[in-house]
Structures are given as C-alpha cells and as structure tokens.
Amino acid sequence: MPEAGGLSGIQCSGLFRRSRRGLSFVREVLRSPSGAERPGGTEDIAFFLRYVRPLWKVGASALLATVFVAGLKALIPLSSKVFIDDILLGNEAGLSSLFPVSSLTALAAALLLLGAVMGGMDVLRSYLMAQLRERFSLALQTDLFDHVLRFPLSYFRSQQTGYVMSRVSDDVQILQYVFSQFLPTMIANVMYVAFAFVVLFSLNLRLTLVVLAFVPFFLLVNVLFIGRIRAASYRERERQAYVSRDLAEVITGIDTVKTHAAEDREAGRISRTLRDVVQIRIKNTMLAAFSEYIRIGVQFLMLVAVFWYGGSEVIAGAMSVGDFVAFTVYIATFAASVSIFFSFPVVIQPALTSAARIREIFGLEREVGEEGLLAPEHFRGQIAFTDIAFAYPGGAPVLRGVSFTARPGDVIAVVGRTGVGKTTLINLLMKAFSPQAGTIMLDGIDLADLDPRWVRRQISVVSQEIFLFHTTIEENIRYSRPEASRGEVIEAARKAQVHDDILGFPNGYATVVGERGTRLSVGQRQRIAIARAFLKDAPILILDEPTSALDTATERQVQEALGTLARRRTTLLISHRPSLLAIAGRILLLEEGRVREVEPGSIPAGDAAAADAQKRHRPVAACNP
Incomplete structure (x- = not known):
C-alpha cells in the first residue's frame, strides 16, 4: 500500500503518459516546416504593390500624417521630466529654454493643446488610411474576380464552388485586415519608436545602449517562429477552404440531403473537417503564445536592466530624477510599440500566406483571350x-x-x-x-x-x-x-x-x-x-x-x-x-x-x-x- 500523500504506480503511469502526450504536442507545434510547407515570402507582398502605386498620393499623405502624429505623441512623456525637474525641483537648466513652461497650469494647457492637435491629425490620418485601404481592396478584388472568371471552363468543372469562393474571398479579407488594422498600427508604432529613441539618446546615451542590447533577442524570436507560423497558417487556410467547399456542396444539394434524411451524416462530415481546422488553430495559437511569452520575457528583462542601471546612474548623480522618470515612462509606453515592431515578421506570416495563395490564383493560366485570336464580323453557322x-x-x-x-x-x-x-x-x-x-x-x-x-x-x-x-x-x-x-x-x-x-x-x-x-x-x-x-x-x-x-x-x-x-x-x-x-x-x-x-x-x-x-x-x- 502506497504511503499517504504518495502516488500509486497507476497514477504515476497515467502522469507519465500525459507528460509524453504533452511533450509530443509541443514537438509537433514547434517542428520545423517541410519545404512544401514554406509558402510565399515578402516577394508576394511586393507583387501587390501594383495596386498601391496608383494610390501613392493618398499613401504619402497618410504617411506624413502618421509621422506627424507619432512625433507629437513622442513629446508627451517628456512632460514628466518638465514636471519633476522644472516645476517641482525648479531646475532652470531643464527644458524651459526650449519649452518655456514655468507653472503647472502652463504645462496642463500645453498638454491640452498638444492633445487637440494630435487628435485632429489622427482623424485625418484615419480618413486617409481608410481611403487607401478601401481603394486598394476594390482594385484587388475586382482584378482577382475578373481573373477567376476568365479561367477555362475545365477549371471550374474540376474544382468545387466552395473551395474557389474561399480562395477568392477569405484570403482577400486577410490582406484587407493587414491594410485596415495591422499596417497602419505598425507604421504608427515604428514612427513612435524612432522618435522615442531620439529622445532616449538625448536623455542618457549609456542607458539607451543598454536597451538596444536586447534587440538581438527579439530578432532571435523571429528567426525561431517565422517559418513555423507561416506553414501553420498555410495549413489552416487550406483546411478552411475545405470547410467552405463542403458547406457549399451540402447547401447546394440540400434537397438530396433532406430526401435521404442525411442531416446527421452531413453534419458529422462537416464536423470532422472543422475538427482538423480547430486542431491547426490550436497549434497556431500555441505558436503565437510561445513567441509572445519569450518576447514578453525579453521586455521584462529589459525593464529590470533599465531600473537597475538607471537607478545606479541617479544614485551616482549622473542622471537627474526627471530624466530617469521620463526614461522609464518612455520604456513603459513604447514597450507595446517595440513589441509590435519586432513581432511584425511573425504576425505578418498569415498575410504572407494569403498573399501567396492569391498570387497562386493570379498565376493560374487564364483562358486565351481576344488578343491574337479571330472574331469574324459575319458568321453563318457551319x-x-x-x-x-x-x-x-x-x-x-x-x-x-x-x-x-x-x-x-x-x-x-x-x-x-x-x-x-x-x-x-x-x-x-x-x-x-x-x-x-x-x-x-x-x-x-x-x-x-x-x-x-x-x-x-x-x-x-x-x-x-x-x-x-x-x-x-x-x-x-x-x-x-x-x-x-x-x-x-x-x-x-x-x-x-x-x-x-x-x-x-x-x-x-x-x-x-x-x-x-x-x-x-x-x-x-x-x-x-x-x-x-x-x-x-x-x-x-x-x-x-x-x-x-x-x-x-x-x-x-x-x-x-x-x-x-x-x-x-x-x-x-x-x-x-x-x-x-x-x-x-x-x-x-x-x-x-x-x-x-x-x-x-x-x-x-x-x-x-x-x-x-x-x-x-x-x-x-x-x-x-
């Protein structure tokens, strides 16, 4: 009889089996993709620049507005230095020579004015990005649908309707998300990080170099996970296309399904296909979680290093309290921006996958068109x-x-x-x-x-x-x-x-x-x-x-x-x-x-x-x- 509080042989065996399954799942999630599972790359995104070039004026205006907003946003954390060094401690050698605010009221008024200007420019930026996004999507979807319509009849007779529809619609929606949500956020954060680093260098060169020392660790995360996430995204898109294919087939043949009382059978078939999609999505989620966990860990170590080294600088008198507080505020506020900046190569993988699949559609041979072929004016019908x-x-x-x-x-x-x-x-x-x-x-x-x-x-x-x-x-x-x-x-x-x-x-x-x-x-x-x-x-x-x-x-x-x-x-x-x-x-x-x-x-x-x-x-x- 096992001792109280111990584990029996059966319990140990069950725990061992569960541990092995867990390790097997982790290995499967982290396994390196095969050559066939490495779809696309940045060249696929470059392929779609043809739809952006006609919109370069709107894009340039949106970029300028984004840069302006990011620059204004980068000034806000400096208010903590002004507040501590210039107002509370009365340090006349602070920023007052550049920003002559000598009272709390003046600082509050300056922040309100800055917020109002930044808000107005942000609304303009959002409008311009919406114009760019929607006009890009319109051109892409129109061209893609026109291209698909010109495939030979043999293609449509060899492919199921739901699969074709999924390839045409789902992947375009992913690219729309990139242009509507991710890309604008990415650009704004990149600009903010750039301006913030300029300020950080001006506050304390050595402490900024400590922050930069952690950059290779972020890049290592990208190297480890980019290929895996891209391959998993490709598998997910394909399985989702199969789901759309089967759903369209069942709905189209609903009379036959009802006649044969086959609702349970068809529901089970769809459920099995969906189960494959769910398993792949779980693996995708775990890949993203692993990469995010490592990235957050690197950020935490960076913050600890800033507190330790910055605190030492303040104690030694080499750095003012206002500079240190402003520095830590920057670290806290742009931590998310840095994370987005370095996670871009990982997060962009689903979009690259969709871009590769859409480009694959564009690469399929269309039916021979009018160019070079005859179209007689008169025809008798022999x-x-x-x-x-x-x-x-x-x-x-x-x-x-x-x-x-x-x-x-x-x-x-x-x-x-x-x-x-x-x-x-x-x-x-x-x-x-x-x-x-x-x-x-x-x-x-x-x-x-x-x-x-x-x-x-x-x-x-x-x-x-x-x-x-x-x-x-x-x-x-x-x-x-x-x-x-x-x-x-x-x-x-x-x-x-x-x-x-x-x-x-x-x-x-x-x-x-x-x-x-x-x-x-x-x-x-x-x-x-x-x-x-x-x-x-x-x-x-x-x-x-x-x-x-x-x-x-x-x-x-x-x-x-x-x-x-x-x-x-x-x-x-x-x-x-x-x-x-x-x-x-x-x-x-x-x-x-x-x-x-x-x-x-x-x-x-x-x-x-x-x-x-x-x-x-x-x-x-x-x-x-």
Whole structure:
C-alpha cells in the first residue's frame, strides 16, 4: 500500500503518459516546416504593390500624417521630466529654454493643446488610411474576380464552388485586415519608436545602449517562429477552404440531403473537417503564445536592466530624477510599440500566406483571350468536325476519329448510350476543352484560332440544367442580351410560350424567381431558358436534354417552342425523348467513340432512346428550309 500523500504506480503511469502526450504536442507545434510547407515570402507582398502605386498620393499623405502624429505623441512623456525637474525641483537648466513652461497650469494647457492637435491629425490620418485601404481592396478584388472568371471552363468543372469562393474571398479579407488594422498600427508604432529613441539618446546615451542590447533577442524570436507560423497558417487556410467547399456542396444539394434524411451524416462530415481546422488553430495559437511569452520575457528583462542601471546612474548623480522618470515612462509606453515592431515578421506570416495563395490564383493560366485570336464580323453557322479524338486526363479515350458536318439550317440529333461522349462534343464546340487530335471548323475557320468569348456569343444553349439568378424574370431573360428592350424580352417570352405564365404572377416580369429559380416550376424555368435563346438569336443552337425532367403536357409546349427556335439555325440536339427527336432532320449515332449517320429505323435497339425513336421519329422538313 502506497504511503499517504504518495502516488500509486497507476497514477504515476497515467502522469507519465500525459507528460509524453504533452511533450509530443509541443514537438509537433514547434517542428520545423517541410519545404512544401514554406509558402510565399515578402516577394508576394511586393507583387501587390501594383495596386498601391496608383494610390501613392493618398499613401504619402497618410504617411506624413502618421509621422506627424507619432512625433507629437513622442513629446508627451517628456512632460514628466518638465514636471519633476522644472516645476517641482525648479531646475532652470531643464527644458524651459526650449519649452518655456514655468507653472503647472502652463504645462496642463500645453498638454491640452498638444492633445487637440494630435487628435485632429489622427482623424485625418484615419480618413486617409481608410481611403487607401478601401481603394486598394476594390482594385484587388475586382482584378482577382475578373481573373477567376476568365479561367477555362475545365477549371471550374474540376474544382468545387466552395473551395474557389474561399480562395477568392477569405484570403482577400486577410490582406484587407493587414491594410485596415495591422499596417497602419505598425507604421504608427515604428514612427513612435524612432522618435522615442531620439529622445532616449538625448536623455542618457549609456542607458539607451543598454536597451538596444536586447534587440538581438527579439530578432532571435523571429528567426525561431517565422517559418513555423507561416506553414501553420498555410495549413489552416487550406483546411478552411475545405470547410467552405463542403458547406457549399451540402447547401447546394440540400434537397438530396433532406430526401435521404442525411442531416446527421452531413453534419458529422462537416464536423470532422472543422475538427482538423480547430486542431491547426490550436497549434497556431500555441505558436503565437510561445513567441509572445519569450518576447514578453525579453521586455521584462529589459525593464529590470533599465531600473537597475538607471537607478545606479541617479544614485551616482549622473542622471537627474526627471530624466530617469521620463526614461522609464518612455520604456513603459513604447514597450507595446517595440513589441509590435519586432513581432511584425511573425504576425505578418498569415498575410504572407494569403498573399501567396492569391498570387497562386493570379498565376493560374487564364483562358486565351481576344488578343491574337479571330472574331469574324459575319458568321453563318457551319460546323465541321474532322477526325476528332479526345480523352479526359487520366481516362480512356472518349472520342475516336469523330467527323461530321452541320450546315446552316440543319437540325441534327446526336444519340447514344449515357456516357458515350455526347456532351463532350458540345464541350469541345464551346471550347471548354481542346481535342487531342483533329480539327473543328466554324465557317471554315479553325476553332483553335477563334476567340472563345466570340464563339460562345454565336451559340445558344438550352439544357436540362437550367440556372436562373436570384433576380426578376425579366432580368433572367435579358441575361443573354443585356441591351435588349422590354418589348424584345416580352416577344422572346411569347415565342417561348411562357408569357402567359409570367403574367399570372402578381408582379409579372418583375417577379423574383428565388435562388436558382426555385419559385418557378421546372417547365417555367425551361421555357425561360428558351426565351433567353430566342432573345440571344445566335446562329448555333444546342439543345442538351432540354425536356428530360418535364411531364408530357409541358413537354408538348416546350417542344413546339423548340421547333420554332430551331428554324434557320444550325441545331445540335441531344435527347433521349423520342417526341423531341421528331424535330431533327438527321440523326448521328455515337458509339464506342465514333459517330455515324443513321436512318431512324436502323438505330440499334440496344439504345434505350433509339428503341422508341424507331417507332415515333418523324422528320420535320420545316426545320430545314
């Protein structure tokens, strides 16, 4: 039996295990980052100077105001010397020759005047810094968002929405914090420290050298922690991006989550991702705490040294009481400023991380723009695929030697089993991807030589995945041609046979459709998309399963509108609905990566779409005038 007050073997074993876990945690926090975890550096901050240069006048004015305020602030602790040496002790050789204040009232009045001037200049400085911050943020966010919008479609189809949004927004917010909070405070403190040291040298050279002797210790803290904090910040940003990615995915698919009663499952998935973020944040906090603990310790030793050496100077008569009090007041007041000054390289690491991540976004290759590419003034709409081969990265070939021609006015149906590559054909035509072999010609011009934005302006798309913006019906229709008049919008809605439905809403065309158009029925959303296509009036029309989610009665309405829309255009139709195939004048069968033109009665019966098409297909000559 263990002695009273002692520890049992089990208790000692538990204490030992906890100690080992604690030491393991400390080692993990303080471990040196790997090469892959050393993101960015000061060159990334330099990259963003392009957004500061146009604002140099505002920045210079803000800097001058900051210097002026710091200079006035550095005079305040001198009041303690004036108070002790000149007023209390009546030392005529004090500062009275420079600042002739011989009474307590005069000193108080001088301090009030100094405070009023300093306050007014500080308000001006804050206004100028706000101008600099907000105009910098506006330029950066605008440029970044414009850059992201110009990424190839393949990028957005390979990345989840929440991840992209986090990269674009969260890191910019960190840089905004640097410009709105940290950088102004840093500049002000640097100026104050500079002025304060000038005064300290004038008060006592030897004691000031004692203070400067502690500078290497502050620099040592930076050397120890900069790389670790930067790496930890990078890991935190990445995990936070994963959280945003998963949240956006769950919210977007909330109908599916509810249908499968998967709330607990999704909450658990998000919780696991958040747990990783929390663990990294704890490590970040501990890194900051360790560095701050050492920094505060150095400050405490510096203060002790000032008291010991300064006190010795006063006792020896080499330093006046007023000088010593003023010196210690300076040490006390700018201790925080010195801490901020020397902690800058550590605290700036999250900003450097965000700057590196934003610069990484800027470094991603944008879609080839208008410069050097063709944008013909006239376009008839002829399409020619010649020996096209394509495979997705790491996947098997999807298309092998695909060739066909679509002339203006042709309505061509592309049929085949699910996953055979029908939508890939459309993506290639839209320049979302580039073929590995073969050529695609538009009016005899190689698609590779055409500006992608010009190409997409020549194409109207009506698909099964309709996206409507959270705005009015009129604005959603007008999205295809923003300059269209109200009358043209209404005419497009009439052609799409949705005008009467729109008038049935209390607010008519001003009705807000809700996020992704959830306040409208599937059929109404589909016909609004058709109205967009009517309004755009592009030479090429792509119909990608446009009626797959519709009931028979609604499909009949949509089919009639699509038949009208297809007239006098080059139309590619992808559909498994036999009734819709009836508007096609030609049918292309895509199987095993190759395409061939077939008669309706010769489509292989194994194709689910083709089986019904054999029975019900009727070419519509009116679609091919």
